[in-house]
Amino acid sequence: RRAGHRLVLLTSSSRYESEAVLEHLGLDGYLCTGYEVREGRFTGRVERPSCYGAGKVILAERHASEAGVSLSDCYFYTDSFSDLPMLLRVGHPRVVHPDLRLRLVARRRGWPLLDWRQ
Numbered sequence: 001r002r003a004g005h006r007l008v009l010l011t012s013s014s015r016y017e018s019e020a021v022l023e024h025l026g027l028d029g030y031l032c033t034g035y036e037v038r039e040g041r042f043t044g045r046v047e048r049p050s051c052y053g054a055g056k057v058i059l060a061e062r063h064a065s066e067a068g069v070s071l072s073d074c075y076f077y078t079d080s081f082s083d084l085p086m087l088l089r090v091g092h093p094r095v096v097h098p099d100l101r102l103r104l105v106a107r108r109r110g111w112p113l114l115d116w117r118q
Contacts, residue, residue, distance in 0.1 A: 006028045006029070006067070007029075008031065009021055009030040009031070010030075010031050010086070011031070012032070012050065012051050012052040012056075014035060015030075031060065033046060033047070033051040034046070034047035035047065053082055053085055057085050057086055060076075060086060060089070074090045074091060075090065075093075076089075076092070076093055077094040077095075077096050079097045080102060081098075084105065093109075095111050096114045097117065
């Protein structure tokens with residue numbers, strides 16, 4: 001925030017959780033997994049691409065393009081190995097409280113590792 005960065009949540013959660021987090025943390029936006037609704041009812045189908053793994057990259061690229069931002073200028077914070085495609089896509093990957101597989105990748109690649117539990 002102090003650096004003037006736009007803060008956007010990128011999550012596999014639904015819009016309902018995302019909106020609550022957006023409001024609670026005062027974020028600038030969110031990208032999340034969408035669920036198909038027909039005639040006011042959930043169908044059980046996930047809208048494509050889902051906001052998970054490589055799908056996060058597709059949604060982030062689309063959002064960045066619309067905002068006139070290059071992902072090479074963006075930071076991405078995560079704790080999960082499933083977010084490796086997104087970490088590889090941004091210019092400033094940040095690993096926070098990572099799972100074991102992500103910790104190993106982060107160390108091997110020399111990525112900043114944030115772990116306040118230690």
